Amino acid sequence: MNPKIKQNFVYRHPKIYTIYLRCSYPFRALSKRLKFISSIIGKQKTVLDAACGPAHLYEYLDRSNTYSGFDLNKTFIDYANKKYSLSLEIKDVTDPKSFKKSDVIVLLDILHHLDKDKRKKAVSNAFSNAKKIVIICEPFLPKFFRKKSFFSKVSAKVFEIFERDGFNHVTVEIGLFEEELENNLINFFDANIDKSVWHLKIHKITGYLVGVYTR
Numbered sequence: 001m002n003p004k005i006k007q008n009f010v011y012r013h014p015k016i017y018t019i020y021l022r023c024s025y026p027f028r029a030l031s032k033r034l035k036f037i038s039s040i041i042g043k044q045k046t047v048l049d050a051a052c053g054p055a056h057l058y059e060y061l062d063r064s065n066t067y068s069g070f071d072l073n074k075t076f077i078d079y080a081n082k083k084y085s086l087s088l089e090i091k092d093v094t095d096p097k098s099f100k101k102s103d104v105i106v107l108l109d110i111l112h113h114l115d116k117d118k119r120k121k122a123v124s125n126a127f128s129n130a131k132k133i134v135i136i137c138e139p140f141l142p143k144f145f146r147k148k149s150f151f152s153k154v155s156a157k158v159f160e161i162f163e164r165d166g167f168n169h170v171t172v173e174i175g176l177f178e179e180e181l182e183n184n185l186i187n188f189f190d191a192n193i194d195k196s197v198w199h200l201k202i203h204k205i206t207g208y209l210v211g212v213y214t215r
């Protein structure tokens, strides 16, 4: 962990992180998203969950899949490995060596934590290693963040405090509004990828856009 970058209590305690996600408005949103992603993945695939956190996705996947993942947060990784008897690793999503060839590569709720350059690297790594499907699932900023009101300034501060993962400076400025996120999904976040081989479908669900790229 970078000692200069703060980490809030949510990212220090996997159980609190899970409660935080489950209680985030709208209720049951996490479960709805993960069921949806799991339905796209289906059965009998190798799945790499990059920046997996405490591996929530694993609970929703059909057991015929082979799940692997990594994250920089050692507490999350240790917790998930113990809870589900997995072999998740501590690795960086911007490092090509963190990835291995897999049928499905999932980038779930990670890109808004990264600056533009790091996003490009993460996306490029995902597409270079996916054999069949890439799933990018990202929240978009609510419209009120566009306003320069007192409420939006306070909300921005709260947002930034809750997003302190210990590795990145997550701010509203690097976040994306819905149409920006959609354009980024269409443009593969400006990563250098052979776009002609991928077919993209975008789904909107619980304040998130889910880009499903198949080939």
Ligand SMILES: C[S@@+](CC[C@H](N)C(=O)[O-])C[C@H]1O[C@@H](n2cnc3c(N)ncnc32)[C@H](O)[C@@H]1O
Pocket: 050, 051, 052, 053, 054, 055, 056, 070, 071, 072, 073, 076, 091, 092, 093, 094, 108, 109, 110, 113, 165, 167, 168
């Ligand atoms: C919002 S959480 C999402 C976690 C998980 N995908 C989920 O949906 O619950 C963002 C995660 O990204 C991890 N992370 C941040 N920067 C990373 C990096 N460069 N490489 C790997 N993981 C990173 C954090 O530790 C945190 O677990």
